[in-house]
Amino acid sequence: MKVSEIGEFGLIELLAEILSREGEKQPLLVGIGDDAAAWQSDGSTLLATTDTLVQGVHFNFSPECTWRELGWKALAVNLSDIGAMGGVPQYALLSLSLPKDTEVEGVIQFYHGMAEIANQFKVAIAGGNITSSPLVVITLALIGKASKGILTRGLALPGELIAVTSYLGSAAGGLRALTRHLEFEPETVTFLKKAFLQPQPRVAEGQLLVDYGVKAAIDISDGLIADLTHVCQASKVGAIIRIDQIPVHPSLRAAFKDEYLNLALTGGEDYELLFTASPEVINKVKKDAGCPITVIGEVVEGPGQVTLLDEEGKPMNWDKKGWDHFASGNY
Amino acid sequence: MKVSEIGEFGLIELLAEILSREGEKQPLLVGIGDDAAAWQSDGSTLLATTDTLVQGVHFNFSPECTWRELGWKALAVNLSDIGAMGGVPQYALLSLSLPKDTEVEGVIQFYHGMAEIANQFKVAIAGGNITSSPLVVITLALIGKASKGILTRGLALPGELIAVTSYLGSAAGGLRALTRHLEFEPETVTFLKKAFLQPQPRVAEGQLLVDYGVKAAIDISDGLIADLTHVCQASKVGAIIRIDQIPVHPSLRAAFKDEYLNLALTGGEDYELLFTASPEVINKVKKDAGCPITVIGEVVEGPGQVTLLDEEGKPMNWDKKGWDHFASGNY
Numbered sequence: 001m002k003v004s005e006i007g008e009f010g011l012i013e014l015l016a017e018i019l020s021r022e023g024e025k026q027p028l029l030v031g032i033g034d035d036a037a038a039w040q041s042d043g044s045t046l047l048a049t050t051d052t053l054v055q056g057v058h059f060n061f062s063p064e065c066t067w068r069e070l071g072w073k074a075l076a077v078n079l080s081d082i083g084a085m086g087g088v089p090q091y092a093l094l095s096l097s098l099p100k101d102t103e104v105e106g107v108i109q110f111y112h113g114m115a116e117i118a119n120q121f122k123v124a125i126a127g128g129n130i131t132s133s134p135l136v137v138i139t140l141a142l143i144g145k146a147s148k149g150i151l152t153r154g155l156a157l158p159g160e161l162i163a164v165t166s167y168l169g170s171a172a173g174g175l176r177a178l179t180r181h182l183e184f185e186p187e188t189v190t191f192l193k194k195a196f197l198q199p200q201p202r203v204a205e206g207q208l209l210v211d212y213g214v215k216a217a218i219d220i221s222d223g224l225i226a227d228l229t230h231v232c233q234a235s236k237v238g239a240i241i242r243i244d245q246i247p248v249h250p251s252l253r254a255a256f257k258d259e260y261l262n263l264a265l266t267g268g269e270d271y272e273l274l275f276t277a278s279p280e281v282i283n284k285v286k287k288d289a290g291c292p293i294t295v296i297g298e299v300v301e302g303p304g305q306v307t308l309l310d311e312e313g314k315p316m317n318w319d320k321k322g323w324d325h326f327a328s329g330n331y
Numbered sequence: 332m333k334v335s336e337i338g339e340f341g342l343i344e345l346l347a348e349i350l351s352r353e354g355e356k357q358p359l360l361v362g363i364g365d366d367a368a369a370w371q372s373d374g375s376t377l378l379a380t381t382d383t384l385v386q387g388v389h390f391n392f393s394p395e396c397t398w399r400e401l402g403w404k405a406l407a408v409n410l411s412d413i414g415a416m417g418g419v420p421q422y423a424l425l426s427l428s429l430p431k432d433t434e435v436e437g438v439i440q441f442y443h444g445m446a447e448i449a450n451q452f453k454v455a456i457a458g459g460n461i462t463s464s465p466l467v468v469i470t471l472a473l474i475g476k477a478s479k480g481i482l483t484r485g486l487a488l489p490g491e492l493i494a495v496t497s498y499l500g501s502a503a504g505g506l507r508a509l510t511r512h513l514e515f516e517p518e519t520v521t522f523l524k525k526a527f528l529q530p531q532p533r534v535a536e537g538q539l540l541v542d543y544g545v546k547a548a549i550d551i552s553d554g555l556i557a558d559l560t561h562v563c564q565a566s567k568v569g570a571i572i573r574i575d576q577i578p579v580h581p582s583l584r585a586a587f588k589d590e591y592l593n594l595a596l597t598g599g600e601d602y603e604l605l606f607t608a609s610p611e612v613i614n615k616v617k618k619d620a621g622c623p624i625t626v627i628g629e630v631v632e633g634p635g636q637v638t639l640l641d642e643e644g645k646p647m648n649w650d651k652k653g654w655d656h657f658a659s660g661n662y
Contacts, residue, residue, distance in 0.1 A: 003430075003432075003433045003438060005435075011435070014438070018439065019456050022446075023449070025450070025453055027455075032456070032459070034458070037422065037457030048457060051426070052462050054462060054464040091359075098342075101335065111346050122357060124357040125350050126370065127379065128363070130343060134466065135465065137428060141379070141424050141426075143379060
């Protein structure tokens with residue numbers, strides 16, 4: 001059997017199963033299958049995550065992105081994972097694989113992009129390694145701390161509302177605009193490109209959620225439906241979302257009149273947070289968050305599935321599943 | 332300018348320089364340029380390192396290696412870095428990039444190889460990510476702890492002796508035997524292959540060095556001369572080594588009569604430890620170490636260079652520098 005047949009999540013399950021079989025190991029609070037791993041270390045809970053960007057798979061240079069934008073994004077996607085655990089990011093390790101004929105100037109721009117977002121979040125690039133490779137592959141590992149508590153995928157409760165930060169689908173719209181050379185109003189282009197190339201990891205918002213007692217969250221990297229399904233499966237609950245509640249930025253709606261909903265439901269890489277909480281908690285979060293918070297549905301009893309309701313409250317058929325790294329792209 | 336012109340270490344220096352320029356960041360005890368990064372976290376010193384293996388650059392499948400051997404080695408090289416800091420490895424993150432048509436059975440064997448060495452060192456594979464890629468790229472990040480102190484490259488002192496664990500050059504001999512389909516006695520083949528494919532990270536020995544007050548160490552991954560030069564440059568000292576003292580296994584000597592010394596001096600991937608200490612300390616280490624410890628030379632005042640002395644004590648010319656990932660291979 002080929003890995004494309006069992007998919008990314010099948011491979012992760014296999015790994016977890018093989019590792020669980022035997023041996024005495026260091027204890028974990030959260031292991032394989034959440035946004036980050038967590039364990040107790042003396043007085044604190046440590047968090048660690050890693051993400052890889054492969055040239056031709058996760059990014060392409062011009063017109064899609066510059067080296068500098070890539071540097072930003074490589075760290076941003078990891079910051080988002082620590083944010084989704086409610087943690088404080090602290091130390092990053094960079095593994096940079098580069099073709100021998102890469103221009104040094106590009107690498108310098110990459111460093112600057114990474115340093116810019118590292119400074120914004122006070123993260124130290126603590127070490128790493130650089131090696132040659134036929135194509136550019138970038139892996140960052142990010143280590144952080146949870147001071148008060150952590151958010152996980154597995155603690156959503158029936159009766160809670162489901163909310164998300166900011167807008168969905170904008171990053172996928174940006175990618176599509178770049179790759180298809182679509183022409184829009186200049187401010188629309190700027191907004192969509194920025195959503196795709198310079199995602200703002202919701203680190204402060206993740207910490208706010210912990211402060212207000214939220215327990216369940218995930219970052220939306222694979223697409224709303226895919227990531228909400230991850231929460232449902234980990235929490236052994238169902239979810240109902242109303243498509244007319246999904247927050248879509250006016251620029252995305254204007255640019256992709258027929259497809260903005262598809263992009264918002266299945267377009268990955270928004271790096272917004274999805275979380276579940278009571279109405280009272282969500283109202284408190286709304287007041288203090290630095291970005292819009294929108295309720296899009298609720299957690300229900302039932303199998304780990306997402307049900308979509310249309311504008312009239314009727315269940316919709318939806319066969320697209322979001323992003324699996326071994327499936328074909330779905331937008 | 333291309334990255335092949337400034338090389339791996341030039342790129343690392345550029346990164347360190349750009350990152351040092353601005354911004355308030357998390358404090359580090361040891362940053363870019365040692366075997367692992369180190370920082371203080373509440374009661375303990377944490378260590379973190381990462382290493383990448385790229386298909387066609389660091390490994391090739393059959394006849395060179397199997398998936399299972401690759402799983403072992405991917406974690407072993409990181410364990411060696413934590414060992415070279417004198418630390419206790421604890422948690423690993425795996426980033427696995429695979430072509431879509433990879434056989435699942437291969438990945439399962441990879442997991443088993445990694446789990447085997449993880450169990451041996453009581454390391455938990457805490458998380459990671461799996462993604463598609465045109466070629467196999469494996470990055471592991473490993474996080475550990477230093478309980479009593481750390482070993483760094485920068486604390487070698489003139490007058491100290493230089494010692495290494497076990498034998499050098501065996502891994503490079505193993506690689507050469509595999510790639511050139513060389514034929515030797517069966518036990519020679521077994522020894523050399525194992526040295527290359529199943530290196531034994533010197534984690535216990537690293538901790539022993541800390542216990543006995545050693546301050547300066549490195550793991551020999553790029554080759555003896557290259558890694559000793561790293562120590563000399565970081566410590567601002569010189570080093571003199573006597574080639575007739577370099578520990579070479581009889582099997583390597585028998586298999587490569589004319590080249591064993593070249594392999595021992597510049598062949599990478601031995602993952603043995605090199606350290607500097609007083610004769611008294613080295614004698615104590617010799618008694619308690621689980622492998623041979625051999626004195627190969629001494630630290631001297633002077634520029635960050637390595638001087639080789641031949642059998643008669645005369646300086647030798649040596650223009651091979653060891654392994655730089657952007658230079659052409661040198662064996």
